[in-house]
Amino acid sequence: MTTQDERSIARDRMRFIKNSQSARLCYLGILFDVLYFVNIYKSDVGTYYYNVKIGASIVYNLVFLLAAFLASEGVKNYKKEFSYILFVISALQIVRIFIIPMQAHNATTLVNEVAVSVMNNGQFYRVVIYLVLSAVALLAAAIINLQKSNAIAEHLKSIGETA
Amino acid sequence: MATLSLQHIDKIYDNNVQAVYDFNLEVKDGELIVLVGPSGCGKSTTLRMVAGLEDISNGKLLLDGKDITNAPAKDRDMAMVFQSYALYGHMTIYENMAFSLTLRKENPNVIHKKVLAAAEVLGLTSQLNKKPAQLSGGQRQRVAMGRSIVRNPKVFLFDEPLSNLDAKLRGATRREILLLHKRLKATMLYVTHDQTEALTLADRIVCMSMGHVQQVGTPLELYDSPANIFVASFIGLPPMNFFDVTVSGDKLKGEGFEVSLTPEEKQTLAEYQGKQIVLGVRPENITVGNDIPATVTMNENLGMNTLVHGYIGGNTGVKVTAKLKGWTDYKADDTVSFAFDRKHFFDKETTKAIRGGEL
Secondary structure: OOHHHHHHHHHHHOOOOOOHHHHHHHHHHHHHHHHHHHHHOOOOOOOOOOOHHHHHHHHHHHHHHHHHHHHHHHHHOOOOHHHHHHHHHHHHHHHHHOOHHHHHHHOEEEEOOEEEEOOOHHHHHHHHHHHHHHHHHHHHHHHHHHHHHHHHHHHHHHOOOOO | OOOEEEEEEEEEOOOOOEEEEEEEEEEOOOOEEEEEOOOOOOHHHHHHHHHOOOOOOEEEEEEOOEEOOOOOHHHOOEEEEOOOOOOOOOOOHHHHHHHHHHHOOOOHHHHHHHHHHHHHHHOOHHHOOOOHHHOOHHHHHHHHHHHHHHHOOOEEEEEOOOOOOOHHHHHHHHHHHHHHHHHHOOEEEEEEOOHHHHHHHOOEEEEEEOOEEEEEEOHHHHHHOOOEHHHHHHOOOOOOEEEEEEEEOOEEEEOOEEEEOOHHHHHHOHHHOOOEEEEEEOHHHEEEEEEEEEEEEEEEEOOOEEEEEEEEOOOOOEEEEEEEEOOOOOOOOOEEEEEEOOOEEEEOOOOEEOOOOOO
């Protein structure tokens, strides 16, 4: 079999095989987001987090989980539009670094009348890494799905089938 | 493809129950052998021993001359199709068919070509993205066959694959299996209790009862020249009629009837003069004549034929079923005269056919 044949067969296989690579990357993105979320709030920083942001962050995280999971199902079936959703939520993961983690890292609060850093360096780097890894996984899922969905659309057109 | 040799095979379970006795069979390359018999006769056990799912207690199993008696099932290069399909419900048809090759870590592109080729043969190309639950029973069974085909095994084993299907689908799938066999020219072992499947599919039939092989032969041999009363009664629908008769000169004398023998039949029964034998007559070999008076009990119109049930020699006589051509309209207690066109003779003690008696 020539390389050309191999490529053609590999494309034809996509008609019957789900895009599990992108779906798995979505799950990875969700996993890193969960790790970020369980690491973000410290309990010994007084009332620092007692404001509207904590509620908003919880709601956003639920929306993120839902969107990422739906996207994982969409990309499984080579749906191009879910790549765009993944691009957006991937970018938002980076934006999140500059909201709670960055602000908490730069802030101090009184605990037992002693000024302490709300988020120490170790915790800050950890949550930033989780968010970056989550964003990278989602971005990779989006790019791979975009390439594959274009390839399968082209292949289906060449064999006279509709998606 | 392959030849298969079963030599003096026994199956004895741990509780000393023997399911198969001294099973001998030579399966030629590309042959379709059907094991047929009633439930519990040992046919499925034999198939499972061939597949490696049951240990062989005694005897030898050779595949292409190589002893595989104790080889594990995975090393036998045989594929089995089960009555229950055994498909993975969460996988698509494509994934089900590709599964065994994926486990063997074959090249995905090679798997793809094999699956598409098998789907084409089985007419499943448009179903590949569906789940098993979305298919009919016949289609599911075809998927199960497809899963075997992609493996390109040396021997195909079928364990009552059509039993879960309704009558119409069974007939259609049976014809597909026959076409598949002709196309693949594969060696196949097929187990069924349905004699219609056996007669229509088989190159040769192995008829079994109580763990013993009763007769091995072509479908026509089993139908035309049954080796004993069991085979004669099992093959043919409705089953053969049996009458206890005494050989007396050039006549057979039964309860309430007499039948004349041809010179050839008399010759065949020369050793049985004055003795009791069993006369077998297939329902389709009974016509309306004027030899044997019978009392009708039931008339079943089947369209092209009519089954007439009754008694020879009055209401307490011997039961008889005749398959008459066309549409008849006998009522209960009507009297009708039958003639036997063709006769089979069996030794009363051994139940074996008296050879040369079938004309």
